[in-house]
Amino acid sequence: MGQVSLLFNEYDCMGCHACEIACKQEHGLGIGPRVVRVLERAPLFKPLFCHHCEDAPCALSCPEDAITKDPKTGVVLLDGEKCNGCDAVPGKSGAEKQETSSCKVECPAHIDVQGYVNLAVKGKFQEALQLIKLASPFPSICGRVCHHPCESACSRDQIDEPVAIHSIERFLADLDLNADKRYMPGIRDKKEEKVAIIGSGPAGLTCAYYLAQEGYNVTIFEKAPVLGGMLTTGIPSYRLPREIVEAEIQLIRDMGVSMKTGVEVGKDITIPQLRKEGCKAFFIANGAQECIGLGIEGEGLDGVYSGLDYLRQVNLGNPVRLGENIAVIGGGNVALDAARSARRLGSPNASIIYRRSLEEIPSRPEEIAECQEEGISINTLAQPVRFIGKNGRVKAMECIKMQLTEPDESGRRSPEPLPGSEFTIEVDAVITALGQESDWACLTPECVCTLTEWGTMNVDTLTLQSDDPDIFAGGDAVRGSQSVIEAIADGRQAAISIDRYLSGQDLRLGRDRAFKAITEPQKEKYDPAARAQMPRLEPKKRVKNFNEVQKGFTAEVAVQEAKRCISCGTCCVQACSYDVMQFNHEVTKAVKCDLCVDKRGRNEIPACYAICPTRCIFWGDPKKFPIGIYQGL
Numbered sequence: 001m002g003q004v005s006l007l008f009n010e011y012d013c014m015g016c017h018a019c020e021i022a023c024k025q026e027h028g029l030g031i032g033p034r035v036v037r038v039l040e041r042a043p044l045f046k047p048l049f050c051h052h053c054e055d056a057p058c059a060l061s062c063p064e065d066a067i068t069k070d071p072k073t074g075v076v077l078l079d080g081e082k083c084n085g086c087d088a089v090p091g092k093s094g095a096e097k098q099e100t101s102s103c104k105v106e107c108p109a110h111i112d113v114q115g116y117v118n119l120a121v122k123g124k125f126q127e128a129l130q131l132i133k134l135a136s137p138f139p140s141i142c143g144r145v146c147h148h149p150c151e152s153a154c155s156r157d158q159i160d161e162p163v164a165i166h167s168i169e170r171f172l173a174d175l176d177l178n179a180d181k182r183y184m185p186g187i188r189d190k191k192e193e194k195v196a197i198i199g200s201g202p203a204g205l206t207c208a209y210y211l212a213q214e215g216y217n218v219t220i221f222e223k224a225p226v227l228g229g230m231l232t233t234g235i236p237s238y239r240l241p242r243e244i245v246e247a248e249i250q251l252i253r254d255m256g257v258s259m260k261t262g263v264e265v266g267k268d269i270t271i272p273q274l275r276k277e278g279c280k281a282f283f284i285a286n287g288a289q290e291c292i293g294l295g296i297e298g299e300g301l302d303g304v305y306s307g308l309d310y311l312r313q314v315n316l317g318n319p320v321r322l323g324e325n326i327a328v329i330g331g332g333n334v335a336l337d338a339a340r341s342a343r344r345l346g347s348p349n350a351s352i353i354y355r356r357s358l359e360e361i362p363s364r365p366e367e368i369a370e371c372q373e374e375g376i377s378i379n380t381l382a383q384p385v386r387f388i389g390k391n392g393r394v395k396a397m398e399c400i401k402m403q404l405t406e407p408d409e410s411g412r413r414s415p416e417p418l419p420g421s422e423f424t425i426e427v428d429a430v431i432t433a434l435g436q437e438s439d440w441a442c443l444t445p446e447c448v449c450t451l452t453e454w455g456t457m458n459v460d461t462l463t464l465q466s467d468d469p470d471i472f473a474g475g476d477a478v479r480g481s482q483s484v485i486e487a488i489a490d491g492r493q494a495a496i497s498i499d500r501y502l503s504g505q506d507l508r509l510g511r512d513r514a515f516k517a518i519t520e521p522q523k524e525k526y527d528p529a530a531r532a533q534m535p536r537l538e539p540k541k542r543v544k545n546f547n548e549v550q551k552g553f554t555a556e557v558a559v560q561e562a563k564r565c566i567s568c569g570t571c572c573v574q575a576c577s578y579d580v581m582q583f584n585h586e587v588t589k590a591v592k593c594d595l596c597v598d599k600r601g602r603n604e605i606p607a608c609y610a611i612c613p614t615r616c617i618f619w620g621d622p623k624k625f626p627i628g629i630y631q632g633l
């Protein structure tokens with residue numbers, strides 16, 4: 001028997017639900033789950049069914065080995081004996097198992113967190129890594145620097161503390177980095193089309209990673225002498241060692257992506273020239289690499305540095321010594337990293353000046369704690385008003401105290417100066433870190449794409465396509481300076497769009513899936529268990545060098561910590577791009593369509609296919625299906 005598949009044409013589906021009813025009757029599912037579902041979603045109906053995906057993430061994610069893919073037929077099969085419903089409780093939370101765990105919902109890249117954490121529990125470290133890599137090529141990087149919204153949303157918090165998810169991710173990824181043979185995803189047949197990517201930060205590299213898997217001929221153009229964008233020139237190595245970034249980039253290079261450093265698009269080569277050379281699509285991922293100034297007196301004095309320029313110098317191996325007393329203005333990543341780098345480069349009195357309170361500071365609590373442990377003070381509710389110089393060099397800084405207004409309608413409190421509260425501090429150097437913007441030199445007059453009033457690229461939020469149909473953009477270039485995981489999410493979405501654009505498919509179809517997070521996870525059967533703590537280099541030792549501060553989990557700690565996951569969703573549901581696996585109050589095990597594969601052997605046809613009045617269901621050999629009816633995610 002050859003490959004078997006099922007296909008719905010959602011344009012022709014009239015939402016009669018006849019296929020659902022026929023399927024339930026045929027399989028004796030009664031009031032239980034429906035393996036085929038038709039959702040009403042104007043202007044179309046949305047049939048949900050098992051796509052028997054080539055890479056079958058549900059099979060990969062199942063810690064019980066209950067789901068397997070038959071290589072002969074391509075059918076994904078569920079073994080009801082092995083399925084334990086990931087702890088689904090009859091009559092209690094079974095229906096909720098159909099929803100998505102909040103860690104996955106909150107992750108901008110929607111990584112199947114529960115899936116990989118549960119695979120880690122079973123010691124299936126390779127499978128766990130593969131699952132992560134379906135949504136992100138950078139688990140070692142994210143395991144170190146991601147702001148982990150997954151942890152902020154973790155249901156375990158309702159019992160004691162969130163699972164240390166990103167430390168588990170780091171453990172899994174580092175294991176692979178050090179393996180004799182690293183995991184590399186499969187690559188489809190080579191395609192002719194060339195794609196150019198502008199910028200080698202996490203957005204550009206991610207887009208390259210997923211396009212390379214589709215077989216495209218991808219070239220990344222990078223104006224800096226090194227690859228990685230802010231991962232290399234922004235984030236210091238005591239948080240993100242260079243060899244980690246290089247190792248994750250190397251895999252993308254090994255997948256056949258060409259990477260050209262020292263080439264600035266817009267100056268050394270232009271988009272129109274690249275079009276002439278045969279590039280059929282572009283992904284602009286140029287980041288937000290320019291510092292925004294303060295616009296106050298004395299900003300041009302020697303000894304006043306922009307945070308990004310300072311960090312770039314340090315990270316490119318040209319450490320700038322600033323003197324003893326350093327003030328850093330700002331409260332984000334750049335400010336903290338600049339202060340901590342200066343501390344390591346011989347400035348014992350580095351302090352941070354931030355105009356709001358610690359409650360509003362954008363940096364993560366753990367980073368603030370590490371900063372304070374290193375002896376860096378954070379002076380809140382203060383702002384510089386001018387820099388005072390002597391012989392052209394900054395010597396002091398006049399500041400003013402700030403107070404926060406009452407919350408406005410959005411609940412936000414704004415800082416305003418406290419009249420008459422000016423004070424002066426002596427400084428040897430100042431670093432300003434107040435935000436970043438993009439440099440749009442890559443756009444030439446031939447490009448019709450436009451910018452927003454904030455200086456970011458205007459794109460369709462679902463497809464990331466710009467006003468130039470062949471130009472897509474994402475990451476900081478579109479969002480303003482944000483985070484690594486958002487850049488990764490955009491890179492993958494852009495790759496999906498570019499693939500669809502180049503193969504003449506609908507860019508939007510099936511991509512507006514809204515995740516609904518589980519609200520009432522089962523908690524009763526779990527006892528409190530303390531969250532594992534990340535071992536760190538002692539503050540006294542770490543301020544002398546750029547060695548990595550966080551040391552990572554051992555396998556034992558990672559598995560122990562993974563066991564704290566309360567499996568608030570079900571692994572196969574989390575992994576499915578099409579929302580297909582079914583649970584409800586009566587059925588605590590998964591139920592899914594097996595394409596009535598046994599019927600095919602008997603030359604019979606499935607009930608859903610037989611009953612459809614609009615003939616919008618196709619079943620059988622996928623090679624015989626009409627092309628372009630449904631494109632999956």
Ligand SMILES: Cc1cc2nc3c(=O)[nH]c(=O)nc-3n(C[C@H](O)[C@H](O)[C@H](O)COP(=O)(O)OP(=O)(O)OC[C@H]3O[C@@H](n4cnc5c(N)ncnc54)[C@H](O)[C@@H]3O)c2cc1C
Binds near residue numbers: 147234263334
């Ligand atoms: C100091 C610092 C610390 C940070 N810490 C964290 C953190 O802990 N966690 C977190 O999640 N995020 C952090 N961030 C933010 C994060 O690094 C960015 O959000 C992310 O790197 C954005 O990715 P990107 O690919 O969009 O752009 P970038 O990483 O900025 O990459 C853009 C690349 O495009 C290149 N480029 C620009 N113009 C051209 C051109 N015309 N031709 C060719 N190449 C060009 C640039 O040289 C650059 O390499 C930090 C940022 C900084 C600066």
